[in-house]
Amino acid sequence: MGVKGYPIMLNLYLTTKKTHFVPSDDVIEETLRYLKQLLIIGEYDEKSQSYAPGREVATLFSPDPWEELLPAELTFENFTVRALGPERFLPERQLAPAFSSTCRMCGDRLDDKSLDAALERLAYFPVDRFVYDCPSCRNVLELKDINFGQATAVARFWLYIEGVATSRLNHPLLDHLARLLGFPLLVVPEHVEDEEGWF
Numbered sequence: 492m493g494v495k496g497y498p499i500m501l502n503l504y505l506t507t508k509k510t511h512f513v514p515s516d517d518v519i520e521e522t523l524r525y526l527k528q529l530l531i532i533g534e535y536d537e538k539s540q541s542y543a544p545g546r547e548v549a550t551l552f553s554p555d556p557w558e559e560l561l562p563a564e565l566t567f568e569n570f571t572v573r574a575l576g577p578e579r580f581l582p583e584r585q586l587a588p589a590f591s592s593t594c595r596m597c598g599d600r601l602d603d604k605s606l607d608a609a610l611e612r613l614a615y616f617p618v619d620r621f622v623y624d625c626p627s628c629r630n631v632l633e634l635k636d637i638n639f640g641q642a643t644a645v646a647r648f649w650l651y652i653e654g655v656a657t658s659r660l661n662h663p664l665l666d667h668l669a670r671l672l673g674f675p676l677l678v679v680p681e682h683v684e685d686e687e688g689w690f
């Protein structure tokens with residue numbers, strides 16, 4: 492359960508550690524063609540600009556959770572490509588309480604409320620303008636001065652997979668995608684409250 496009592500939804504960003512990198516349109520097309528051929532992604536929906544899962548979507552995931560998860564859980568809700576616009580901090584929709592963030596200067600746990608306010612400003616300001624005053628040591632922190640307790644990235648390009656049951660993906664498949672895209676892939680998980688899935 493999330494902070495407000497909503498169920499938690501897991502989303503994944505497949506992105507790169509190379510902050511400014513955006514593959515060419517041809518490379519992105521080829522990558523999407525590959526995922527379509529494997530039937531991992533299916534129909535494209537113009538309205539949401541996202542792909543539905545394909546018939547073989549389960550192969551996106553590492554074989555080991557297959558034993559713990561039901562076949563019906565080895566899927567996603569939708570898949571989108573983001574390849575334009577400024578650099579963003581990822582995961583961009585996760586709230587402070589879902590991280591276990593500590594200050595790299597003093598090691599103290601950061602305050603959720605003030606960190607949320609700082610993370611919210613990232614939606615409007617460039618990532619390099621991020622500042623956060625550590626409530627413990629009073630140092631002015633940049634993003635790199637915060638240990639978020641999980642994988643994070645600053646990127647201009649990513650594949651976004653919403654609504655998965657596990658972050659364990661099929662490694663040989665990731666390696667192949669990395670070769671197609673031309674950079675090692677970094678998987679950034681995002682835990683958000685699933686307000687739509689709450690009945």
Ligand SMILES: [Zn+2]
Pocket residue numbers: 594595596597598599625626627628629630
């Ligand atoms: Zn500190």
